[in-house]
Amino acid sequence: MNKILINSFFISLIAVFGAAAQEQKDFSLHSHNDYLQTVPFWTAFSAGANSIEVDVILKEGRLMAAHEAASINSDQTIESLYLDPITKGIKSGLISKIDFHLLVDLKTEAYASLEVLLEIMKDYEYMLYSSGNPGGLKLIISGNRPNPEDYSKYPEWMFFDYQSKELGKGLPWEKIGMVSMSFRQFSVWNGKGRMVEEQRKAVQDFIDLVHSFDKPVRFWGSPDSKSAWKAFYEMGEDYINTDHPIAAAEYLSKLGQNVYQNTNFHEVYYPKFDVDGAATPVKNVILMIGDGNGLAQISAALFANDNQLNLTQLKNMGMVKTQAADDFTTDSAAGATAYATGEKTNNRALGVDPSGKELANLPDILDSYGFSSGIITTDQLTGATPASFYAHYPERDDSDHIAAYLSKSKLDLFVGGGKSRFEKEMVNLRNAEFTLVESLEDLKGERVGYFAAEYSLPKVLDGRGDYLLKSTNAALKFFEKKKSPFFLMVEAANIDSGGHSNSTSMIVSEMLDFDQVIGEVIRFADENPGTLVLITADHETGGVSIPQGDIASQTVELAYHSDDHTGIMVPIFAYGAHSGDFRGVYENTEVFHKIMKLLKEYHQK
Structure with a gap:
């Protein structure tokens, strides 16, 4: 199936359930390396992801969506995979509200890359966040970033991904969009079973610390499984990192229904077992189904x-x-x-x-x-x-x-x-x-x-x-x-x-x-x-x-x-003669x- 057909297929799906997914606010997903999805952006949007990640490499004056130079595809830029689809979605009515941001992970030098990004975004100013447009699109810059003291030099719609355990009041919090850390700095948990309590507490303490500055937190390199999604959801991770946004959204959206x-x-009755199993005459039969x-x-x-x-x-x-x-x-x-x-x-x-x-x-x-x-x-x-x-x-x-x-x-x-x-x-x-x-x-x-x-x-x-x-x-x-x-x-x-x-x-x-x-x-x-x-x-x-x-x-x-x-065998319990x-x-x-x-x-x- 070619890209045009795939995009058309996803857009038709979004018309049916995308809006409902976007309204789900009990959890927020970060679509990690979203540009690697079969259908970038629309997959994340249909899952209701609130944070969508694109790695970009500056090459010949263009910001290419790729992790390394060897994987660059000339047709895949930040505009073609994200900014233009968002524009079309807004104009067609498929996107009625921008309740997501783009996390732009710069793989090349920060200042030069941002200079090109600023020039690109001039064509999309109408949909960008500002004090006059609080519902507009925000970009959070990750990867190679300028020095924190330079954050304030960039436009209202541009925020930055802070990556350090050292947090204090002196940071430029007004320009920090989220705090991200490698999960491996806290735990080696593989997402199966339960985290070791000491490691779980370290994760929880960091989440609480970030929240004390009224900022969201995300872990990259974290386990990507149902058990992990649930654990991070319960600990209050703001943007749950996943390569499987649709599966994660389906699972987390049903947690309220699946958990009781x-x-x-009620107290139980303890049987006397006086004739239980005994070869005595059977007078009455009570079959309970x-x-x-x-x-x-x-x-x-x-x-x-x-x-x-x-x-x-x-x-x-x-x-x-x-x-x-x-x-x-x-x-x-x-x-x-x-x-x-x-x-x-x-x-x-x-x-x-x-x-x-x-x-x-x-x-x-x-x-x-x-x-x-x-x-x-x-x-x-x-x-x-x-x-x-x-x-x-x-x-x-x-x-x-x-x-x-x-x-x-x-x-x-x-x-x-x-x-x-x-x-x-x-x-x-x-x-x-x-x-x-x-x-x-x-x-x-x-x-x-x-x-x-x-x-x-x-x-x-x-x-x-x-x-x-x-x-x-x-x-x-x-x-x-x-x-x-x-x-x-x-x-x-x-x-x-x-x-x-x-x-x-x-x-x-x-x-x-x-x-x-x-x-x-x-x-x-x-x-x-x-x-x-x-x-x-x-x-x-x-x-x-x-x-x-x-x-x-x-x-x-x-x-x-x-x-x-299902065809699973069912138990039968018996009591009495x-x-x-x-x-x-x-x-x-x-x-x-x-x-x-x-x-x-x-x-x-």
């Missing part, structure tokens, strides 16, 4: 809750492979159908095999064994996970058809959102002898349904409160009154939503909400021996990892490989078959 400090803690909940999501919640969870008290665990029948990466419909029916199916399908044939699900099957059954979700009841336990349909988003299956199911209890989806089904639900109640306190009778919201329930951080905990406790009381064995599926749906939106706060808060419910279910299992508790996920969402965090302050930083589901049977690595369909094997062993049709 938890302030809502954290939608999208992988190891990183669990770990993040653990670190954010003072390094402890109800879930991580458990001793028996395994790993589940989640692939769908037609795809390496499953969706919730195929994933939950595997748990509900013991068969792999295509993505988007609910309770049917790949050919569309209906599959019997756990509530239907267990009804013949004298079991009651129920589903609870923070999603709408037509959502893929809860619907997999009552519906039989090849398209998860066809809500009208899915809703029609609820009255035909063998469920005795349902709790969730999405009442509006069932407007046409109210008569059928009542004819199926479901009592539709107005509150969780009214879960009484043989068959009960509670619509918790007309549409979707809010997220925890949006005010959902302890809905899932109250719903689960109410359901357990409902089943206790029925005095029959039961199967209950509890879904925490919005961990998945946090993964899709790459929202660390949503992932952590929803996982912690889920963990409070896990604690109460484990307590119930201790009080009701013969209860088998299984906690797992239908898939992982977001390709989440945890690059950094701080347990002492309950803070975690998550990174995301995707905004969709026969919980040891769920150790190992196996397909998601095996969860169903392991449950059925145990129930057939202890129950008769």
Whole structure:
């Protein structure tokens, strides 16, 4: 691709997102050796860089953009790469505000080079900084510079890059645009892991010293990685030095979303382990599904809750492979159908095999064994996970058809959102002898349904409160009154939503909400021996990892490989009778078959 096409491509991108990047003021980037970018200036501008560096060499009366004479290209001057593009950007409206400066690194003798620069800038006076044009372009001279006592002889728009650890009140601060130092004078850190504290303090002390003179600071030769960008951002470096301005801007602009400090803690319940793993009869099965909940999501919640969870008290665990029948990466419909029916199916399908044939699900099957059954979700009841336990349909988003299956199911209890989806089904639900109640306190009778919201329930951080905990406790009381064995599926749906939106706060808060419910279910299992508790996920969402965090302050930083589901194995935790049977690595369909094997062993049709 030639230079003209590349420039046109970048300009079209800037029209879409360049202005938004320029408004990002939480951090400032220095585009180091910007003239070496494939598209000089526009790359830095599109990333919102506030400091843009060009090395120049005086040759035959021209300021060539190059680091050394051998690399000079006659077409690349300070005018062609920077001053003319800025002019065109202003005239076209792509540059509505000059909130960046050029750092001009002189590689040839200072006074002669500046004499030529002054002559060049006469053609660009209209856009230069002055007391009458405070929003104009500033040039900061670096590299070979005149003596500090001569700084004041140069125009208002020209400032200088001061490079010394020795700072004092006697310096010409009014003409110093920034203070720059080699990072290697303070630290040998390579940008991986964490800086040695003594070296980190030396860097911080210098930053603070520069700031005491109300000037910005930059380090050259510094590590150029995500860990480094974050470290320098947290220490307050004003212009973070990078050869990768777009990547740095993308990472730093998302830090606020990727880092979360938890302030809502809960105490954990310590299990009794009286019959945990014992080969005693299984009376009840509670399957808890954290939608999208992988190891990183669990770990993040653990670190954010003072390094402890109800879930991580458990001793028996395994790993589940989640692939769908037609795809390496499953969706919730195929994933939950595997748990509900013991068969792999295509993505988007609910309770049917790949050919569309209906599959019997756990509530239907267990009804013949004298079991009651129920589903609870923070999603709408037509959502893929809860619907997999009552519906039989090849398209998860066809809500009208899915809703029609609820009255035909063998469920005795349902709790969730999405009442509006069932407007046409109210008569059928009542004819199926479901009592539709107005509150969780009214879960009484043989068959009960509670619509918790007309549409979707809010997220925890949006005010959902302890809905899932109250719903689960109410359901357990409902089943206790029925005095029959039961199967209950509890879904925490919005961990998945946090993964899709790459929202660390949503992932952590929803996982912690889920963990409070896990604690109460484990307590119930201790009080009701013969209860088998299984906690797992239908898939992982977001390709989440945890690059950094701080347990002492309950803070975690998550990174995301995707905004969709992934094929990563998910954990399964088990507690209670026969919980040891769920150790190992196996397909998601095996969860169903392991449950059925145990129930057939202890129950008769």
